Amino acid sequence: MEKNIRTFELLNRKIPELKAEIHKRIIGQEEIIHQILISLLANGHSLLIGVPGLAKTLMIKTISEALDLSFNRIQFTPDLMPSDILGNEILDENRQFRFIKGPVFANIILADEINRTPPKTQSALLEAMQEKRVTVAGQDFQLDKPFFVLATQNPIEQEGTYPLPEAQLDRFMFSMYLDYPGLEEEIRIARETTSGKQADIRPVVSKDDILAFQALVKEVPVTDNVVRYAVELVRKTRVSSGAPEIVQKYIRYGAGPRASQYLILGAKAQALTNGKMSPDIEDVRYVAEAVLRHRILRNYKAEAEGVSEKDIIRELL
Numbered sequence: 394m395e396k397n398i399r400t401f402e403l404l405n406r407k408i409p410e411l412k413a414e415i416h417k418r419i420i421g422q423e424e425i426i427h428q429i430l431i432s433l434l435a436n437g438h439s440l441l442i443g444v445p446g447l448a449k450t451l452m453i454k455t456i457s458e459a460l461d462l463s464f465n466r467i468q469f470t471p472d473l474m475p476s477d478i479l480g481n482e483i484l485d486e487n488r489q490f491r492f493i494k495g496p497v498f499a500n501i502i503l504a505d506e507i508n509r510t511p512p513k514t515q516s517a518l519l520e521a522m523q524e525k526r527v528t529v530a531g532q533d534f535q536l537d538k539p540f541f542v543l544a545t546q547n548p549i550e551q552e553g554t555y556p557l558p559e560a561q562l563d564r565f566m567f568s569m570y571l572d573y574p575g576l577e578e579e580i581r582i583a584r585e586t587t588s589g590k591q592a593d594i595r596p597v598v599s600k601d602d603i604l605a606f607q608a609l610v611k612e613v614p615v616t617d618n619v620v621r622y623a624v625e626l627v628r629k630t631r632v633s634s635g636a637p638e639i640v641q642k643y644i645r646y647g648a649g650p651r652a653s654q655y656l657i658l659g660a661k662a663q664a665l666t667n668g669k670m671s672p673d674i675e676d677v678r679y680v681a682e683a684v685l686r687h688r689i690l691r692n693y694k695a696e697a698e699g700v701s702e703k704d705i706i707r708e709l710l
Contacts, residue, residue: 400609402671404434404601408666410597414459415462417592419452420585421578423671427570427666428683429456429543433663437655438522438542440557441671442505442689447571451543460603461596462500462539467518475517480534494527497521500537500600504544506670508554518542519561532607535540539603559646559690566655567680568687571635606665613661614671623656629709630689639708648688655684666701 415426429452432439433507441449450466467478480495496502497518504518516645523526523541526535544565562568567692574582629637631647640647659680660672667676686702695705 397609399613400605401665403669404606404609404665407598407602411459414594414597415452415455418455418594419448420581421574422448422452422571425569425571426452426456428680429453429664431659431666431680432567433460433539433541433603434606434610435566435655435658436539436541436610436664437658438544438547438564439567439569440544440562440565441569441571442470442546442548444570444573445547447573449571450503450505453501454545455594456595457501459596460598460600462541462600462603463537464501464503465496465499466503467496468505469507469514471509471511473510473514474565475514476529478514478517479521479529481529492532492534494534495527498534498536500539500541502542503539504542506547507544507596508546508556511555512558515555515557515561518544519564522564539600539607559688562687563649563651565687566659567683569683585645594625608657610661610665613665615657615661616671619660619672619674619677620657622674624653624658624707626681627652627656627685630685632707637709639705642690642698643698643705644689645692646690648685652688653686654681661686678710681710 410427411430414425415601418591421424429439443449452465454466476495478495478497480493480498482490482492485491507515507518517527521536522540525538525540526533528534534643573579627648627650629647630640630644630652632640632644656677657672660676663676663679664672669676682703685706689702689705691700691702691705695701
């Protein structure tokens with residue numbers, strides 16, 4: 394218990410420091426940065442959807458530097474092969490097979506435009522996300538901990554893309570929309586990014602700290618009423634005779650049990666970052682949109698009437 398209290402106090406000192414360090418280089422996007430950190434604390438992966446030019450790559454690289462974690466960016470293209478991600482075996486000068494690790498062997502992976510590569514290559518990364526290991530030529534290789542994937546998608550260009558199936562989308566804890574900056578933020582971006590100077594980022598949180606924080610999240614107690622609220626919220630998204638009218642009208646398929654798990658884990662991490670040792674219903678509500686958005690499948694009527702996943706979730710809340 395005393396160890397958990399020390400870890401809790403350390404987390405509450407480090408998170409504000411971490412955000413301040415990230416904002417030396419990233420202007421605005423406070424909500425997105427906070428949610429990325431929550432998913433990292435909860436040991437979950439995230440899907441980030443946004444148009445080009447919003448500094449997604451720079452944001453994730455900056456976070457990895459401030460966390461003192463190794464970082465690799467994988468640019469997904471139609472000709473990318475699974476071995477380009479996982480690595481492959483080569484015959485060395487001694488005529489022995491030797492495994493050369495691919496870019497997936499890092500703590501933070503930016504899977505840029507994951508929907509641009511065929512399903513076979515997508516599934517290679519998604520298997521690594523799920524199992525935290527890769528299998529090449531019958532051998533298992535454990536991935537270094539912590540292991541966090543942030544995948545991006547461009548919502549504009551759909552030609553030549555391979556949208557992730559719902560079963561694979563379910564591997565992501567959060568789905569987040571990166572919006573355009575506000576006017577004053579964009580003025581600062583235009584001024585500061587054209588000056589030829591870039592702030593140096595110092596490591597604020599070590600790898601061991603992150604692993605301790607992730608362990609603490611799992612041990613956070615949750616009251617029965619908060620668990621019940623999370624599960625009932627997920628069950629409301631499923632089409633049935635007792636489902637809310639908006640669900641029966643606009644949803645084809647609702648969220649599965651993994652959504653309940655991620656609601657609780659996300660609420661735990663959110664509570665800790667707010668200085669609380671146990672989450673309440675407001676913490677569940679805070680993470681609900683990011684957890685549920687990619688887990689509910691709208692029908693044609695919703696698309697025709699312009700009803701988004703966000704509209705449905707907010708109505709359910």
